[in-house]
Amino acid sequence: MAQVTLSGIRKRYGSVDVIKGIDLQIHEGEFMVFVGPSGCGKSTTLRMIAGLEDITAGDLLIDGVRANQLRPVDRGAAMVFQSYALYPHMTVADNMGFALRMAGVTAAERSAQVGRAAETLRISHLLERYPRELSGGERQRVAIGRAIVRKPKVFLFDEPLSNLDAALRVNMRIELCRLHAELGATMIYVTHDQVEAMTMGSRIAVFNAGGIEQVGAPLALYDRPANEFVAAFLGAPRINLVSQPQADGSAAHRALWTLLADGRPDRVVRVGWRPEHVRVVAADTGIPAQVVLAEHLGDTSILYLRVEGVTELLHAKVAAGGPHLQPGVRIGLSARGDTVIGFDQHGCQVS
Amino acid sequence: MRGLRLSPGMAPYVLLSPFLLLFAVFGLFPLLFSLYLAFQVWEPTDGLAAMHFVGLDNFRFALGDAWFWKSLRNTVWMALASGIPQHAVAIPLACFLQAAFRQRWRDLMIGAFFLPYITSTVAIAIMFSSLFSTDFGLVNLGLATLHGLPGLSWLTPDHPIDWLGRPENIKPAISLIVFWRYVGFNMVLYLAALQTIPADLYEAAAMDGASHLQQFRHITLPSLRPMIYFAVTLSVIGGLQLFEEPFILTGGRGGSDQAGMSTAIYLYRMAFDFNDFGAASAMSWLLFFMVAGLTWLTNRALRPQGPAQ
Ligand SMILES: Nc1ncnc2c1ncn2[C@@H]1O[C@H](COP(=O)(O)OP(=O)(O)O)[C@@H](O)[C@H]1O
Ligand SMILES: [Mg+2]
Numbered sequence: 115m116a117q118v119t120l121s122g123i124r125k126r127y128g129s130v131d132v133i134k135g136i137d138l139q140i141h142e143g144e145f146m147v148f149v150g151p152s153g154c155g156k157s158t159t160l161r162m163i164a165g166l167e168d169i170t171a172g173d174l175l176i177d178g179v180r181a182n183q184l185r186p187v188d189r190g191a192a193m194v195f196q197s198y199a200l201y202p203h204m205t206v207a208d209n210m211g212f213a214l215r216m217a218g219v220t221a222a223e224r225s226a227q228v229g230r231a232a233e234t235l236r237i238s239h240l241l242e243r244y245p246r247e248l249s250g251g252e253r254q255r256v257a258i259g260r261a262i263v264r265k266p267k268v269f270l271f272d273e274p275l276s277n278l279d280a281a282l283r284v285n286m287r288i289e290l291c292r293l294h295a296e297l298g299a300t301m302i303y304v305t306h307d308q309v310e311a312m313t314m315g316s317r318i319a320v321f322n323a324g325g326i327e328q329v330g331a332p333l334a335l336y337d338r339p340a341n342e343f344v345a346a347f348l349g350a351p352r353i354n355l356v357s358q359p360q361a362d363g364s365a366a367h368r369a370l371w372t373l374l375a376d377g378r379p380d381r382v383v384r385v386g387w388r389p390e391h392v393r394v395v396a397a398d399t400g401i402p403a404q405v406v407l408a409e410h411l412g413d414t415s416i417l418y419l420r421v422e423g424v425t426e427l428l429h430a431k432v433a434a435g436g437p438h439l440q441p442g443v444r445i446g447l448s449a450r451g452d453t454v455i456g457f458d459q460h461g462c463q464v465s
Numbered sequence: 466m467r468g469l470r471l472s473p474g475m476a477p478y479v480l481l482s483p484f485l486l487l488f489a490v491f492g493l494f495p496l497l498f499s500l501y502l503a504f505q506v507w508e509p510t511d512g513l514a515a516m517h518f519v520g521l522d523n524f525r526f527a528l529g530d531a532w533f534w535k536s537l538r539n540t541v542w543m544a545l546a547s548g549i550p551q552h553a554v555a556i557p558l559a560c561f562l563q564a565a566f567r568q569r570w571r572d573l574m575i576g577a578f579f580l581p582y583i584t585s586t587v588a589i590a591i592m593f594s595s596l597f598s599t600d601f602g603l604v605n606l607g608l609a610t611l612h613g614l615p616g617l618s619w620l621t622p623d624h625p626i627d628w629l630g631r632p633e634n635i636k637p638a639i640s641l642i643v644f645w646r647y648v649g650f651n652m653v654l655y656l657a658a659l660q661t662i663p664a665d666l667y668e669a670a671a672m673d674g675a676s677h678l679q680q681f682r683h684i685t686l687p688s689l690r691p692m693i694y695f696a697v698t699l700s701v702i703g704g705l706q707l708f709e710e711p712f713i714l715t716g717g718r719g720g721s722d723q724a725g726m727s728t729a730i731y732l733y734r735m736a737f738d739f740n741d742f743g744a745a746s747a748m749s750w751l752l753f754f755m756v757a758g759l760t761w762l763t764n765r766a767l768r769p770q771g772p773a774q
Binding site: 166185186187191195197200201203212213216264 | 665666670671683684
């Protein structure tokens with residue numbers, strides 16, 4: 115258990131600034147998720163915390179001690195890699211005990227600790243196998259087990275679930291949350307999957323292009339995103355962004371804008387409207403729109419809607435829509451409650 | 466035209482026939498003929514009719530022949546003295562090149578180290594005879610220079626060394642040349658194997674607290690094991706058939722006191738100098754069994770372990 119502080123962290127490869135100054139405080143026992151599109155620098159940041167990459171500038175503090183120059187093992191961090199990185203020529207038990215062996219722990223003590231970790235992860239029956247004799251999910255557990263055995267101060271995960279199939283991914287998500295509750299350890303978890311971020315994190319840091327856009331609890335970010343990027347990144351289907359119509363905008367567009375932006379400050383030039391807040395009503399009562407595509411998922415339906423004069427299709431997530439909501443059908447739109455988010459010309463939220 | 470067309474069933478054999486023919490004439494026939502000869506006495510100058518069957522006499526003769534045993538000892542000595550350093554140097558060298566150089570420079574270094582392997586043995590032997598020459602060779606010149614330096618005189622000889630003339634120097638000199646010639650080849654093999662080891666294994670090991678030396682011991686060496694097995698097997702087979710280097714450096718005779726006479730040289734002389742083709746064939750088959758046996762031992766010792774892939 116430890117707290118990790120990043121202040122002014124930068125990373126530069128040659129002449130390319132990859133991380134452009136990150137300040138972040140990760141509390142003791144917290145499950146912090148780094149989320150963001152591919153290539154935005156999440157892994158690089160994690161690897162700088164791990165000690166696998168040099169820190170170009172800034173300070174990394176672990177439990178208040180500057181760790182920039184410490185060797186990975188002295189930082190007390192354990193990492194789970196996306197590829198698992200299990201040692202192929204060692205059995206599961208040897209894989210999990212390798213760190214202890216390097217630390218000079220006796221064989222008997224090693225096997226006791228490995229045994230305990232294996233029990234926690236329910237992989238005791240796999241200890242004598244080699245990695246290539248395991249399924250993807252089992253390898254994943256072994257990789258996590260290898261991290262647990264060392265009793266690290268901080269766990270680092272780099273997209274650990276992205277090689278698993280969907281069902282297994284949900285299971286491992288639950289498992290990791292259970293593990294976090296059980297160990298109470300500080301965990302930093304990198305993912306590009308916003309569902310993982312929303313469901314697992316105590317707090318989320320949304321990365322974009324080498325910086326952090328916003329940090330906060332999942333629902334706080336969802337309900338009150340600091341800017342359009344965060345609003346668009348969290349939530350599926352994506353939030354609808356509706357721009358202010360030009361003077362010559364269509365009647366439907368202007369009606370939509372009035373519906374969504376009425377009574378907001380003049381600075382607001384764009385509004386965010388979550389798909390689940392879009393209400394479908396009879397064609398003659400709301401803003402006129404046409405269904406372009408309907409995805410009926412059973413419990414809900416996702417509608418892709420065209421409003422005349424609005425360039426982008428609007429997404430609506432409605433309770434199971436029934437077969438009458440088909441491509442080509444004309445409907446009306448209205449808003450559900452006062453849940454629209456306003457943005458100024460720089461994309462920042464206006465409250 | 467139609468009559469000349471190949472049937473699909475025949476085409477592969479017809480297309481392979483040049484190779485099959487060459488192999489039959491220059492590979493299979495000599496093989497079988499030497500097996501046959503091993504049980505015959507034959508004075509080749511008297512024609513094919515002069516052969517007659519003698520059973521195991523040739524083998525009995527070979528096993529009782531002091532020079533044959535001496536040649537085996539020479540061969541094993543030189544195979545070990547050139548073979549072990551080849552791998553002991555090639556593996557760390559490959560790791561060093563892998564770690565220290567970018568792709569382009571690495572390729573250049575690989576080329577330099579590989580050059581001896583593709584150079585003609587004759588050229589190499591001539592070059593080393595002049596390097597090792599007693600009075601004007603660079604090796605002795607270098608030693609003499611070192612001897613002149615303060616503090617080094619006790620380490621280096623005070624007179625020129627007769628590298629290729631004195632029996633006790635011949636085997637080390639030949640081993641050095643063989644080592645020099647094949648170390649680059651082995652290094653290329655190991656470098657290729659190193660490039661297949663995933664980088665994240667090293668990162669995981671670093672996170673687990675392994676030092677560079679421990680990473681070498683616990684990640685690199687086990688990952689190289691299949692390649693070590695392959696390369697050592699090649700060295701065993703090649704080392705036991707050692708012929709060209711000692712043959713040229715000792716003028717085809719094996720050197721003074723037969724110190725540089727490998728088994729391959731001895732059986733060549735047995736056939737072409739002493740005209741005893743039967744005994745030479747028997748010896749070549751004994752050598753073959755030795756190569757096969759040692760290859761099997763290598764296999765037992767170094768074969769990749771763990772469950773089947
Ligand atoms: N060793 C490197 N050399 C140069 N650029 C790199 C290196 N590693 C990563 N990058 C660049 O840094 C950026 C961030 O990468 P990364 O942290 O892996 O992103 P992600 O958020 O997908 O994990 C990417 O644009 C990538 O191209
Ligand atoms: Mg990444």
